[in-house]
């Protein structure tokens with residue numbers, strides 16, 4: 001028998017005596033009773049060198065489950081499945097609908113921390129409801145009881161419990177159902193986020209993919225690092241490239257990799273900077289804030305006000321002016337400085353652990369202040385499909401590692417520009433069972449067509465450039481002739 005068990009037995013014997021004592025206590029005067037109780041408690045503490053801490057499922061508010069209790073429940077789930085004999089099983093409503101085991105009531109599991117042994121016991125108190133009813137309701141109050149030797153008090157109450165709560169919360173985040181938020185004006189509403197995209201299925205060069213994954217994972221584990229260097233725990237990504245190259249898909253893969261919630265921020269629906277700040281404050285930790293097509297969301301070049309002034313000046317009719325003003329007020333008044341404040345102002349540090357992702361089709365249109373390093377730390381170009389990206393898509397869509405037509409596809413991909421979205425469309429199975437050759441031939445046909453079109457376009461452009469050059473030459477000749485004429489008439 002373990003020493004802790006022995007003490008538990010001694011404790012229960014003393015408790016039994018106390019119970020018997022309680023039976024008789026009504027016959028003793030209060031003063032004497034009080035003293036005996038006091039000394040018996042001290043005696044118990046003296047003989048029982050263990051400390052017990054109870055974590056109740058509900059504290060104070062009956063309807064709010066204690067954060068510490070649920071963190072401990074998650075922390076103990078892995079230990080319970082290997083140690084406890086009676087387990088409770090439940091389905092967690094995350095994307096995988098996984099089965100989670102936790103220990104049943106009155107089970108005990110042991111744990112070890114830096115060589116210190118300690119025990120967790122689950123239990124419940126049952127009390128009958130005070131409310132009269134034909135179907136009496138029993139009130140079950142569950143709790144976890146932690147027992148450890150008092151000589152380890154500081155370590156257990158300090159680092160051990162901190163690490164238990166941290167790990168438990170991390171497990172909870174991994175198991176939770178993730179959400180996709182969108183803003184309607186100044187409020188967020190959400191649906192369950194269930195996008196199946198992963199980095200594994202994302203078509204891009206393996207080294208580039210690995211670099212991004214490493215960057216994301218390093219970020220997600222770098223809480224202490226960010227705290228030490230005095231920076232808010234956030235990171236900005238700018239994804240740029242033509243439509244259909246996988247920017248939105250990559251954002252979904254990022255959220256799935258890190259287990260973060262997604263906040264899809266529609267800037268044009270945000271009235272002004274104050275509303276933008278309110279939305280930011282309401283976002284939770286472990287989330288990705290996304291602003292898609294940032295170049296279209298706002299006129300971030302500082303041109304807007306100038307344009308507005310010009311338009312106002314031109315509008316002579318007062319009615320026209322009012323209409324114009326109404327139109328303007330309906331549009332977003334968020335400014336570039338408001339957005340910069342949103343990204344790296346003081347407010348942005350609240351809550352921690354956030355990614356901010358911008359996407360654009362035209363990186364050159366963006367204000368350099370917006371995308372400088374420190375704001376958008378990592379710029380990722382998603383480009384047209386090359387052979388490596390095609391190989392990923394062929395594996396995903398056709399389950400093919402190689403094929404005799406791959407070589408031709410590779411050649412054509414080197415000569416023409418096609419988006420992964422277009423390639424994916426051709427590789428989509430059209431028949432059951434899948435006709436691999438048909439899919440690859442249809443892709444080759446598309447690539448040859450694209451190559452021809454590109455050739456024609458280039459030839460047309462060349463012809464236009466030539467015509468323009470000839471025209472310019474003619475104008476220059478004409479001007480020279482005019483000048484010559486002027487000189488002869490004056491002389």
Ligand SMILES: Nc1ncnc2c1ncn2[C@@H]1O[C@H](COP(=O)(O)OP(=O)(O)OP(=O)(O)O)[C@@H](O)[C@H]1O
Pocket residue numbers: 201202203204241242243244245246247248249250360361382420421422424
């Ligand atoms: N790199 C890729 N890997 C895998 N699938 C891709 C990739 N790029 C595009 N696709 C496929 O094409 C579709 C469109 O891609 P996506 O919406 O991610 O493009 P986008 O870059 O966000 O385009 P836009 O600039 O128009 O928003 C996706 O549903 C996805 O299936």
Ligand SMILES: [Mg+2]
Pocket residue numbers: 247248249292359
């Ligand atoms: Mg997109």
